[in-house]
Amino acid sequence: MRTLFLRITAVLFLTLLIGLCLIVFVGVSAYLDRLVQQHVSTTERIHPILVQELRNAPTSEWPTIIDRQKALLGYEIDIVDGRSANAFSPPLPDPEDDSSVRKYVDSTFKKDTVTTWSPIAGDDPRWIRYSRSYNTEFEREDILLLALLFIALPVVLYLNLRPFARKITDLSDVARAYTVGQLDVRSEVPAPKPLEQLAEDIHKMASALKFKIQEQKVMTSAISHELKTPLTRMRMGNDLALREDDPAAWRKHLIDLDDDLTMLEKVIAETLTLSQLTLQDTPLRVCTVPLRALIEQCVSEISPDDPSIEIAVSPDICVLTNREALKRVVTNILQNAIRYRTQRIRISTTLQDDRWITTIDDDGPGVPEKDRDKVLMPFGRAENSRSRMTGSTGIGLAIASLLAEKCGGTIWLSDAPLGGARFHIAMPAANEITNKT
Secondary structure, eight states, rough: OOHHHHHHHHHHHHHHHHHHHHHHHHHHHHHHHHHHHHHHHHHHHHHHHHHHHHTSGGGGGGHHHHHHHHHHHHHEEEEEEETTTTTSSSSSOOOOSSSOOOOEEOOOSHHHHHHEEEEEETTTTEEEEEEEEOOOOOOOHHHHHHHHHHHHHHHHHHHHHHHHHHHHHHHHHHHHHHHHTTTTTTOOOOOHHHHHHHHHHHHHHHHHHHHHHHHHHHHHHHHHHHHHHHHHHHHHHHHHHHHHHOOHHHHHHHHHHHHHHHHHHHHHHHHHHHHHHHOOOOOOOOOEEEHHHHHHHHHHHHSSTTTEEEEETTOOOEEEEEEHHHHHHHHOOOOOOOHHHHOOEEEEEEEETTTTEEEEEESSOOOGGGGGGGGGGGTTSSSOOOOOOOOOOOSSHHHHHHHHHHOOHHHHHHHHEOOOOSEEEEEBSSSOOOOOO
């Protein structure tokens, strides 16, 4: 914090000094121009009057007349001989315009002196010199004001930068905690809004990282079990078959072996699909998709002519998404509902905040609230058993969740009015309405 404060203070001091120099340079130039213009204007007005008064008086009275004008105008006035080498000091060039008035400015830190010379008239070689000094020295009040400014500036900077510095230091400590895996650490130091937004984004990043790490841990521990289970059954079945002499028993063991190979193949295929989706960074191409037509196609492919599946979706509803991705999402969730239902499945939609929320309800055992995030993770199941009795690999819902995110949607669970699980699929509503064909 000390280094940051010193650097910012030095930069501001340097900026202030440069600004003061520019102001002084520009301001003094303009100030001197005004002084010269004012001086020349004043002498041009009084010079004819003074010359006339001098001409009407004898030469012996000229000093008295000049002293009176000095006291009246506050100028230094004297008469010089234009033929003298020291008449114009310093030596001045001839004026550039037609005016015979000559002028000179002597500017110092303490005062500025403006001097003009005007000829008396005719062939008279004498000139009248008008001179006046203007005090530009800093007064005590000016010096005190500048000193107060330079003292107050670091104090004001410190008071304003301290909350930023404390928050940045705290965020740095939080970031170091993240590097050693402490993703639950949060920054609690209050700070101005820009840094609060930064802290909130960092916290969201940590939460996302924690979820991904947890997901990877679950997947790593589960995939070995999912692959070992069918392999173990295959080895046991093979050992039993070698001990059997009955061809019928061999056939049964071969059928079980084929089922295990099918399950193993399905687990590997869906694991590869999930891995490819996770590594894919490019967003999926979206288009307008009629929702009811897609749902009907999924139902006909999974469970055709099934009277227990009710579709309460208007044919005019369209969503903006990737058609193949949404089809895979609906298929996976519908397969899950069919697997756990008792008698009935209901599919409906509602519009909320420019998104169509498709809900798939079943009347099965449901999903406990504590397991709802788990079932959307790879190999996550709500039931304790990992047997193949349900026919689930534990990857289908994770693939559905990831696909929904990649095409602009989300998936979450709640309790269904039918008593089982309710899956919500939120997708952006399309601007155009496409009638069912």
